[in-house]
Amino acid sequence: MRGEVKLNNYSLEAVADEVLRRKVPLVPNKTLNRWFATGPGQGRHRCIEYVNSRAMLNLEIINQLDLVNRTSELARVFGIDFFSVLSRGSQFRVESMLLRLAHTQNYLAISPGNQQVASQPAMECMPLVMEPESAFYSDPVLVLDFQSLYPSMIIAYNLCYSTCLGKVFPSKSSVLGVSSYSADPHTIADLKNQLILTPNGVLYVQPEVRKGVVPRLLEEILSTRIMVKQALKKLAPSQKVLQKILNARQLALKLIANVTYGYTAAGFSGRMPCAELADSIVQCGRRTLETAISFVNQHPLWNARVVYGDTDSMFVLLKGRSREEAFRIGKEIASLVTAINPDPVTLKFEKVYHPCFLLTKKRYVGYSYENPEQNEPIFDAKGIETVRRDTCPAVAKMLERSLRIMFEEQDLVKVKSYVERQWTRILSGKVSIQDFIFAKEVRLGTYSARASSLPPAAIVATKAMLSDPRAEPRYAERVPYVVIHGEPGARLVDMVINPYGLLEVGSPYRLNELYYITKQIIPALQRVFGLLGVNLNKWFKEMPRPTRSTLAKRQSALGHGSRDSSSIRLGWNKKPSAKVARIDTYYMSSHCTICGDTVQGSETFCSYCLKNEAVVATVVTGRTSKLEREIQHLAAVCGHCGGADWIMESGVKCVSLACPVFYERLKIQKELRVVSESAGEAGYYPFCCGELF
């Protein structure tokens, strides 16, 4: 599934939700064990049904993803067996196709040894990655890219092992790839009008002299792909099965074309790398892009400027133009640049960003339009936190919302009020823990001994293994964790725990809101809105806090009179010098369950409310019955999950982290517990179903 779908977590529940759009329960092993131990006719069937249903899910998921058909199609296209598609790497695929073709041309394949591969010269060329002009662009920005740039280079310039004559100025040792070779000077003189010199100083013969095997292979792959795509278009809408097969086939061809370059550059594990060949491909690509960039920049009519480019792409700013004009110019650029390049090099006009942010290399985001008729833009982000899995969902969600507000309203005041609203929700605990769970891949046994400690996710995994050796994560499994409050000055690694440790009713831990806000949310937003001169830290410091007036309102609603201001234990913005410490102190302390005022230590009622027994009784009764209703509602929701009525037999046992209802349930259970404990302190005991809780 790691290769099939992009998820934060690959638990069966998460995969079933993503692939089958179905919520399935997760029952802890302890519970399953207890059920099984009850014996036949008692509760054992529940355990067996549960395990059985999960086994079936595997098949359903494979089915839904059409995994068997797609794998078969790959096997056919590459000419390898079914299981090798799944178990072997891309070199095996390239070799399968390359060797078949080479044999028809009477080539004999001789593979170099490990020593030879290891001692080949290093690659020297790099693709072009422009430093973007970081800014917010309210004018249209075109995005164009060369289609299959590297395969195109191989075909256009006949780049191949079999056509390479080595460096034009060979070094003493005449190294070429893993071996040594230098062309006879007479041969080169004879061929002088039939040579291709690549920008990294390597000579190749033109196709008239000898057509390379790799270019021939790629030509066949690309032309076959075009044929398949044409056949796909001609299919009737009803021919679903054939559609799927042809689509799988054209994707397989695209896949193999794109990894062929990788094969020539596979220095670490490669069986036949050739640094000079790989360099030629990269450097030809680079020259093609650089030429296109200066062509666009110098064109007299467009008044366009290339503001970013990476390997095969160009971002063209059209200042002061409308989106309609942008589409017209984009088409012109694509066809003119394609025309100045050899076949089959093609520059494709992909989309218009309007507006967008360019942040750094490989990081940008914009509202994209793919054709002039499109009215609703697509939110398109690359490299930033909204698409990354090393931040928690809260960061991704807040960043995306702020960006959307900015794109739609172009009004920082609205962005500010949105983020302040979210910060307030986080600080007052009105959020779901689900959005604050990190999950990162863990590779136990690979971590550096020099490093001071393991990464957070590895720490959590290691701790879990202490109590249960079978909790050991699979290699590269994503392990979830949350950040909680720690000792002052504690390192991050001392503040990470398994989410269940925080979620369980009666947990002594509290979410480290300040860590999430100041270390995760603010930096991510700052990188974007800092380009507009905003200081997010200042926004946070100066954010309106819960004030006396709001507290007073809540108190009067509860029937309180006004209170002496000396009872204000902690206020915001009192002493600027100690502000940061105060913010922390405020949220380290807890709040009165009734009036929301801060209380010292772990008390749940402030001394004022505690004195008023009638208020306590009314509040407790009201809250209790409300929470009870909510619990029952959620239990009913859980009852529908997977149609498993056995779940209800002994209360909801599911602990799936992939399910939002789970977090809701625990939140309410925690509130109920707080209310009943508070009631106990006040000498008032609520009952439900005759049972004290």
Place this chain on the structure above:
DNA sequence: TATGCCACCTAC
């Protein structure tokens, strides 16, 4: 405070 290293994840 600057810098180097490690780990992770992404773009192409």
Place this chain on the structure above:
DNA sequence: TCAGGTAGGTGGCATA
């Protein structure tokens, strides 16, 4: 035993 590539940003920590 086998394993496509490189460039690049960022957080966290220890050290200079």
